[in-house]
Amino acid sequence: MLEIEDLTTTYGPVRAVDGVNLTVAPGAITAVLGANGAGKTTLLRTVSGLVRPRSGRIRMQGKDITRSPAELTVRGGLALVPEGGGVITELTVAENLRLGALWRGDRADRAHALREVCELFPPLEQRLSRPASTLSGGERQMLAIGRALMSRPRLLLLDEPSLGLAPMITARIMQVLRDLRASTGLTVLLVEQNARSALSIADDGVVLSLGQVVMTAPAEALLTDEALRHAYLGF
Amino acid sequence: MEQFLNLTLNGITSGAVYSALGLSLVIIYRATRVVNFAQPAFALISAYLAYSINQATGGYWLGFAVALLAGAVMGVLTERLLVRPVRHNELGAIIVTLGLLIVLQAVAGMVWSNEPHSFPYAFDFRGDFSPNSMFVVAAVAVTALAVLLLFRATPLGLRMRAAAFHPDAARMSGVRVGLMLTLGWGLASAVGSLAGMLAVPPFIFPNVLDGVFVYALTAAVIGGLDNPLGTIIGGFLLGVGLSYVSGYLGPELVTLAALAILVIVLAVRPNGLFGKALARSV
Numbered sequence: 001m002l003e004i005e006d007l008t009t010t011y012g013p014v015r016a017v018d019g020v021n022l023t024v025a026p027g028a029i030t031a032v033l034g035a036n037g038a039g040k041t042t043l044l045r046t047v048s049g050l051v052r053p054r055s056g057r058i059r060m061q062g063k064d065i066t067r068s069p070a071e072l073t074v075r076g077g078l079a080l081v082p083e084g085g086g087v088i089t090e091l092t093v094a095e096n097l098r099l100g101a102l103w104r105g106d107r108a109d110r111a112h113a114l115r116e117v118c119e120l121f122p123p124l125e126q127r128l129s130r131p132a133s134t135l136s137g138g139e140r141q142m143l144a145i146g147r148a149l150m151s152r153p154r155l156l157l158l159d160e161p162s163l164g165l166a167p168m169i170t171a172r173i174m175q176v177l178r179d180l181r182a183s184t185g186l187t188v189l190l191v192e193q194n195a196r197s198a199l200s201i202a203d204d205g206v207v208l209s210l211g212q213v214v215m216t217a218p219a220e221a222l223l224t225d226e227a228l229r230h231a232y233l234g235f
Numbered sequence: 236m237e238q239f240l241n242l243t244l245n246g247i248t249s250g251a252v253y254s255a256l257g258l259s260l261v262i263i264y265r266a267t268r269v270v271n272f273a274q275p276a277f278a279l280i281s282a283y284l285a286y287s288i289n290q291a292t293g294g295y296w297l298g299f300a301v302a303l304l305a306g307a308v309m310g311v312l313t314e315r316l317l318v319r320p321v322r323h324n325e326l327g328a329i330i331v332t333l334g335l336l337i338v339l340q341a342v343a344g345m346v347w348s349n350e351p352h353s354f355p356y357a358f359d360f361r362g363d364f365s366p367n368s369m370f371v372v373a374a375v376a377v378t379a380l381a382v383l384l385l386f387r388a389t390p391l392g393l394r395m396r397a398a399a400f401h402p403d404a405a406r407m408s409g410v411r412v413g414l415m416l417t418l419g420w421g422l423a424s425a426v427g428s429l430a431g432m433l434a435v436p437p438f439i440f441p442n443v444l445d446g447v448f449v450y451a452l453t454a455a456v457i458g459g460l461d462n463p464l465g466t467i468i469g470g471f472l473l474g475v476g477l478s479y480v481s482g483y484l485g486p487e488l489v490t491l492a493a494l495a496i497l498v499i500v501l502a503v504r505p506n507g508l509f510g511k512a513l514a515r516s517v
Contacts, residue, residue: 041353048407049406050403050406050407052375069406070403071406071408071410071411071412072409074407074409075409076406079407081406082403082404084405085406086401086407087401087404088397088401088404088405090396090399090400090401091393091396091397095393095396097395098390098393099394099397099405099408099410100408102390102393102408102409102410103408103409103410146409150409151408157296158488173441187342206452
C-alpha cells in the first residue's frame with residue numbers, strides 16, 4: 001500500500017527524517033514509535049504532502065506521490081489526522097465533517113459518508129450544529145478522525161491520536177481503528193508516544209530515533225520481548 | 236423630528252459605503268491577517284477607469300461593470316505577485332499594501348491629473364433619500380447578503396473559511412488553499428470597487444476615498460476585523476452616528492468623532508462590539 005524509500009526531510013541543517021525505509025502492507029496497522037523529536041510527525045507530514053522531502057521516494061499503491069502536494073494526495077486515498085486533531089474550531093462540527101468530503105463530487109455519496117461517521121462516533125451526531133470549539137478533547141479527536149474518514153481513505157495516517165486523552169477514550173479510538181480495518185480493509189499508519197496502546201492494535205512496530213529507523217519488529221515481539229522493550233521503548 | 240429622520244437616512248446611505256469598503260478589508264484580513272491598505276487605491280483606479288469609459292461612451296453601466304472587474308483583477312494580481320512572496324511576514328505584506336497605495340494614488344494623479352473631475356451618480360441624487368441613495372443601500376445590502384451567503388451556505392465558502400482559519404487542515408481536506416486566498420482577494424477587491432463607485436460622486440480626484448477609508452477601517456474594527464456581519468452592522472452604525480454628529484454638533488467634528496470611536500473601541504472592546512475571544516488556537 002505504502003512504500004517509503006530512503007526518505008530524507010530537512011529543516012535547514014536538521015535532518016528530521018534521515019533515510020527512512022518503510023513498507024506498509026494493505027490492510028496492515030503499523031505503529032511508528034519513538035521519543036519527542038524522533039521525526040515521527042515530520043515523517044507523516046512528508047508522506048501526506050504537507051512538507052516536501054529533500055530526497056527519497058514515496059509510493060502509494062504503486063503510484064509515486066513523493067512531490068504530490070497534500071491537497072492532491074487526499075484525492076489519491078490518503079488522509080492525515082494531524083497532531084492535536086487539526087479540528088477547525090471556527091467551524092461547526094458538521095462543517096468540519098463536510099469539509100473532509102467536499103472534493104468528492106457526489107452529493108449522495110457525501111451524505112452517506114456523513115451517516116457512517118455519525119454511526120461510528122455517536123457523540124458527534126448530537127453536536128453537529130455546534131461550533132467545534134465547544135467539543136471536549138475526546139470529541140475533537142473523534143471529529144478529526146471522522147473528518148479524515150469522510151474522504152473514504154484507503155490509507156489513514158494518525159499523529160498521536162491518544163495525546164491528552166483519557167485512557168478509556170484512547171481505548172475506544174483504538175477499537176474504532178481496529179474495527180475499520182476489519183470492515184473496510186483500511187490501512188493505518190499510527191504515530192504514537194503511547195507505545196503500549198499503539199502496539200495493542202498494531203501488526204508491526206517501527207522505532208524511530210533521530211530521524212532514522214532503528215528497529216522494525218512485529219508488534220507482538222515488541223510488546224513481549226523485555227530486552228527489545230527496554231532498549232527501544234523504555235518500559 | 237424631520238431633521239432626525241433626514242440625518243438617519245443620510246447616515247444609512249453613507250454607512251452602506253463604509254460597510255462595503257469595510258467588508259472588503261475584513262474578507263482579506265480574515266484570510267491573510269493583512270489589512271489591505273491598498274484597497275482604496277484599487278477602488279480609486281477602478282473608479283477612474285469607469286470615469287474614462289463614461290467619458291468615451293456617455294453611458295454609466297459599462298464603466299460600472301468594468302470597475303468591479305478591474306477591482307477583482309487588481310486584487311488577484313496583488314495577491315499573486317506582491318503579497319504571496321512575502322506571505323510569511325505579515326508586517327512585510329502590510330508594508331507592501333501601504334506602498335501600493337502610495338504608488339497607485341500617484342499613478343492616478345499622473346494619468347488622470349490631480350484636478351477633480353465631475354463623476355456621475357448612478358441615479359438621480361436630489362431630494363431626501365433619493366433614488367441614488369436607495370440604489371447605494373440596495374446595492375450594498377444585496378452584495379453583503381450575497382457575500383454572507385457565499386461564506387455560510389456554499390461549499391466554496393466553506394473552503395474559503397477553512398483555508399483562512401486552518402490552512403494545513405484545509406489542504407489535508409483537499410482544499411487548494413492558494414487558490415482560495417487568490418479568490419478571496421479578488422472578491423474583496425471587487426466589493427471594494429463597488430464601494431468606491433458608490434462613494435466617489437460627485438467629484439473624483441486621487442485622495443477622494445481617503446476619508447471613506449478611515450471610516451471603513453473604523454467599521455471593520457467595530458466589527459472585530461474578522462467578522463463580516465459585524466463589519467456590515469458596524470458600517471451602518473458608524474454612518475448613522477457620524478451623521479448625527481455632523482447634523483447636531485457640526486460637520487467639522489465628524490473625522491474627530493470617527494477617530495474617537497476607533498480609539499474607544501480599540502481600548503474597550505479590542506475584539507470589536509461583536510467579537511469573541513481574540514485568542515486563536517496555535
